[in-house]
Amino acid sequence: MDKIVFITGASSGIGAGCARKFASQGASLILNARNEEKLSALKEELEQQYGARVCLLPFDVRDRKTAAEALASLPDEWKAIDILINNAGLVIGVDKEHEGNLDEWDIVIDTNIKSLLAMTRLVVPGMVARGRGHIINIGSIAGDAAYAGGSVYCATKAAVKALSDGLRIDLVDTPLRVTNIKPGLVETNFSVVRFRGDKDKADNVYKGIRPLTGDDIAETVYFAASVPEYMQIAEMLVMPTYQATGTIVSRN
């Protein structure tokens, strides 16, 4: 794949899985996250293992000014981004809507919704001008229905669906494509962040079920990106076999 792929939240989980998959297929990668150390280790791995071209763009996606400056600072050979994977996201806590911490929810809403919108606003005009591009948003099964302790997170992922659908409508008269990937249970660092570093609570989320991995989701993202140009995978809901909805899971 001779394309430039920009992945936000590439230092871990699904984003890192996407970086490995696209690198293995010959893509050039622009990788973003806040943790520069993890990004540098991944760059070294991708260069050594796949001979990939990798450009690091570490910044906090919530910081619009830095994001704009970072993208503007890209060398010319990196500017023509073909695929934007809006993946950076998180949740903190499992609090009830009337009891949670508004400052934590600001972080969740700013990261999962406003930053996705800001990255789209920064990258997509160039795609439109070049007449090619694909925006792949990482939504969630959580966006399909609210669940206990997930109110704000579920709302952000419902917003990712609406933003994906809206962008697809806005771009309907262009060759650009928009995809919303909606994973179910995927074992990454996500639950560790959700439970504020409590590894036992995080491990409990995946007890008695074989969860998906970041690499599994990366396969679906790559599939969506590699179908013929006249095809658009609008949405994919991908979950473990023993999961039926965001909350109905059979555990042994």
Ligand SMILES: NC(=O)C1=CN([C@@H]2O[C@H](COP(=O)(O)OP(=O)(O)OC[C@H]3O[C@@H](n4cnc5c(N)ncnc54)[C@H](OP(=O)(O)O)[C@@H]3O)[C@@H](O)[C@H]2O)C=CC1
């Ligand atoms: N795991 C799951 O079960 C599911 C996850 N998802 C979604 O998948 C996406 C990836 O999550 P997942 O891989 O599971 O979790 P991880 O915690 O493993 O990865 C999250 C990534 O987002 C980055 N990130 C978080 N905040 C910021 C920020 N402000 N600026 C830049 N990067 C940021 C993190 O990097 P760093 O900390 O270095 O900045 C990290 O690379 C999220 O959008 C999540 O909502 C959807 C459905 C299921």
Ligand SMILES: CC(=O)[C@H](N)C(=O)O
């Ligand atoms: C992290 C996710 O989006 C997951 N599907 C969940 O809500 O448990």
